Amino acid sequence: MVKYTIKRLILAFFTAFVIVSLTFFLVKMLDFPKPVGQPATQFAYYANQNILGFVMDFTTAQTGYGELLWKYQDTARIWHYFYQTPITTQYFNWIHNIFTKWDWGTSTYIQPNVGVMHIIASKLPYTIRVNIIAVVIAVPIGIGLGVIAALKKNTMTDHIISTVVMIFISIPSFIIITFLMLWLCYQNSWLPSQWPSDMADVATQAKGYIIPVLSLSFGSICGYTRFTRAELTEVMSSDYLLLARTKGLTKSQTVTRHALRNAMVPIVPSILAEFIGILAGSMILEQLYGIPGIGKLYVTSITAKDYNVLLVDMAFFTMIGLAAGVLVDISYGFIDPRIRMGAKK
C-alpha cells in the first residue's frame, strides 16, 4: 500500500511538473507582461524581475537580446535598459525561485508588484466558502435521494427522482444560474443580483450565497443521486445480500450493514475528490454572479493580459485536478480491502 501510494504520488508529481513546465514555455512565448502604473512602480517591478532572473538590466542599449522592454533613468541618473532573459534561463530561474523562495511570479496588472501566490491566497476564501457550503449540502441530499431511488427501484418514486436527475444533469450550469437569477433576483427581487461586496450587511451577504450554492449543488446532488442509485442497485441484486436475507436479517439490517457499506466504496473517494475540487470552484458561476474568486481571477488575468497570474492560475487548476485523481486512487486503497490486499501481493 505504501509502495503503491508513493508510486502514485511520484507519477502525479511528474505529470504536474511536465504540464506546468509546458504551460510555462507556452505562456512565456507570449508578449512579455509589462507592468502598468507610475515609472517608479514599473521600475520596482523590473528591478524585482531582474533579481528573480527574468530580465537583464544593462546601462546601455544592447543588440542581440531581442526587443528592448523598457528603459529608465533612476534617481542616481543611471540608465537601465531591460531585456528579457532567454526563456530557458527564465524557466530554470523560475523553478529555482519556487523551490527556494516560494516565489511564483509577480502580477503586472491585477495588483501590480504583488506576488501571485498572495493574490491567489486572497481570492481562494471566496471560492472555498461558496463551494464548501454547496458540497456539505449536496452530499447528504444526493446520497439520500440515491438510496431512496435504489430501494424503491422501478416504482413511481424512483422514476420521478431519476427523471429529475436526468434533466438537471443535462442542463448546463450557466442555464441553471440564468434561470435562478431570473426567478429569484429579477422577477421577485428576493436576492441580490450580484455577489454583495464585503461592505454589505450580514443579511445581504448571507443572501448572496443562496444562488451560488443552489446552482453548484444542483449538479452535485444529481451526480451523487445517480451514482449512489447505480452502485446500490448493483449491490442490492448481489448474491451475498440474498444470503444475508436468508440468514434472517431484516431488510433494513441488510441495507445498512451490508448494502450501503459496499455501495459507499466508490462513492467516498468521489466525495474526497469533490473536496479537492472545491478549490477550483466554478469559473462560469464566478463570472456570471461576480464572485471575486479564483475562477474570476483566471478570466480577469486573461482579459488584462496579466500572464504571470494566468500561468500560476493554470498551474493551480492542473494540480488540483491531478491531486483529486491521486486522492481517489489512494483512498480506494484505504477503503476497499480487496485493493489493499491486492497491492500487498
Place this chain on the structure above:
Amino acid sequence: MEKKNINFTYNDSSKVEQTIVINNDDFDLVQKDTHIHDTKLETKPTTFFKDAMKRFRKNKSSVAGGIILGVIVLLAFILPFALPYEIDAPLTSETFLEPKLFSAGTGWWDGEKAYSQIVYDTVNEVPAGFEKRAVNDVVTTEEGEYYTDTVNEFAYGGDIRFYTDVISENSENTTGTLASYYYAYDLSNDYKVAVNFNENNEKSEYTLGEYRMYFSYLAMGDDFLYSVPKQIELKDYSKDYTDIDIDLTNALIDSGLDSTTKFIEVQQPQIVFELKASTEAKQCILLHSVLVTSDNEAEAEGLDVVSFDDANKALLTTKADSDGQENEGYWTGLRSKTTLNQANIIYADFDYDTYEVKYGEVENQEFGQTLIASYIDKGYMELDLDTYLAIDDPTEADLNALIDSFVILDDACPIRTVDNVTMSNVIGIQVVNVFGTKSLYRSLGYTSAPSFLFGTDSSGHDLLKSTFAGLRISLLLGIITSAICFAFGLVWGSISGYFGGNVDIIMERFCDILGGVPWIVVMTLCIIHLESNLQTFALALCLTGWMGTSARTRTQFYRFKGREYILAARTLGASDTRLIFRHILPNAMGTIITASVLMIPSVIFSEATISYLGLGLTNLNSFGVILSSNQQYIQTHSALIVFPSVIMALLMISFNLFGNGLRDAFNPSLKGSE
C-alpha cells in the same frame, strides 16, 4: 453377443433357442428419393446493429429524445434558410420586439410587453412616452393614491412648499421671500387676492413657519439695486394658515395710494410672502393656490403669472425658465427655496404592443412630394399630382379632387389613405404636402406584418433565426471536432489496445500527461496564441477530446482481443490488419460511435462556456455567443435569454436521452436479454 449381427439367436421364455435372420431385403431407405438439405431458417437472421436498433426502439424515452434532437438539428439546418429576416446587418428600427406567437391581445406570447408603474399622461390619456395606438389594457391608479414631491410634466395639483434653510445665529438674513411681479396693476380696477394654504405638513424635515404678506414696489427713479422698496402690509406675521381673501385695490388705496395709480410707471410691483427663518429647523409654508383676480376681464390672462392653482404646473414653468433670463412673471424668491409638495400623479399598468409601434399604421403622417413621386413611379399608387400642380391657386374643391384621385395600385404601397393635402407656393414653385395614414411595415419593405416567434434582439435580428443559425455553427463545430477526435482516437486507441505492452504504457503515459491539463487551460492557451476563430476552437477541443475516444477504443480492444474467435482467426493465419479491421473494430464500433456522438453536446457546452467567460468566438454568432451576449438583457428583456436557454436545455436533455439509449443498446452484455 455374436460378432455377426445379421443372425440373432435368443432363448424364448420356454428356453427354446430361436434365430432371427436379417437380410438386406428387409431394409428400405426411407428418404431414398428426397433431397436432404438445411431448411431455411424460419426467422430472419439478426446482425449486431439490427439487434442494437431493436433494443433502442424499445427504449421509449430515448426514442423521444432522438426525435426531439432530430427536430432541433433539422430546424438548425432549415430555419436559417427558410426565414426571410435579415440577421447580419443591424436593423436599428426593429430592436427588442417581444416574442409573438398569438395575435395581440391574447395576453400571453402575443408580442406585448407588460409595463407597470409608468407615469400616466392624463391630458392625452396615454402613459407618458408611449404610443397611444399600441397601449392596451390600461389600469390607472386612482387620483389621490400616489403623490409626488418632484416636479413632473404629468403630475398636477399639489402645493408650493416655500421654505428657508436653517440659518446660523449671527446671520443677518433672517427672512426669505417669495414674490411674483405683475406690471399692469391699475388701481382703477378692483383686484382681489385669494390665498389657500395647506396645513397638512407631514414632513418632519420642515416646520410650518411664521410668515407675512405684503405688496411692494420701487418708485420711478429709485435705484434698482440700492433703494429700499416701498412695502404695503397685507397681512402681518402670523402662523395663521386659514384662507386669505384680500381686496388688494382697497388695501393699496387705504395705504395712501391714489386710485388712479398705474404701476406700469414703477418698478417691480409684486405680491410678496416673507417667511422667518429659524436657527433650528427649516421653516416652510405650503401654498396651495394664490389667485389674483381683477374685475377687468381683459386682464385675466395677464394675471395668470401672479396666480397659480396648480403648484406642479407653476413650478414646471418656473423651472423651464430658470436657466434663462429670470422671468419676473413667475414665483421666485430671495434666500428661499421652493419645492413641490404632494402633487397628484397617476401611474398606469398596461400592455404595450411592440409590433404595433414598429409595424402598425400611423395616422396623420406627412409625405413629401419626392416620396410620392417615387411611389407613383414604382406603380404603388396613383395621385393626380400633375393636373393639380399646374393650377396656380387651387381651391378647396381642387384639393378635394386631388385627395379623391388617390388610388392604391399595389398592396406594397406604404400610404394607405390620404386625408389632407396642402399646397403652397415656394418661390414660384408649387409644393404639395400630403397627409395620410402610413403603414410602417410596408415602408420598411415587408409585404406583410412580421411576427417574430422569439422576438428580436438588440440588433433587431430575429432571435429565432439567429438562435438556430448559431446552433448550426455550434453543431458544425461539434461534428467536425468529434469527427477528428473519432478518427485520431480510433487509431491511437487501436494501436495502444491491440499491441499492449510497452507501446501501450508509453502511449498511456502520454495521454495521462495531456489529459491532466484542464480543457479550459488548453483552450485559453490556444485562444491567446492563435486568433479566436472556428479553427482555433476545433483545434483546442480536438487536443483534449480525442483521448476519450482513444481510451474507449483501447478498452474495447482489450475486451475483444483475448476472445476465442480472435484466437481462432489468428491460428488460421489472419494478419494484424485483418484482426483489427475485420474482427475487433466492427464489434467495438457501436460503443465508440455512441461516445463520439455524445461528444457533440459537450463541444457545444464547451463553446458556450468559453463565450460566457468572455473569450468566445469573435467573428461568428455561434450559439454560445448569442446566449452570452444576451445575458446582459436578463433584467430588461428576459425573453432574449429565456428562449435560447430553453433550446439549449432541450438540446442537451434530448442528446443525453438519445445517447444513453444508444449506449445501452450497444452494450453487448445486454445482448439477447430483455
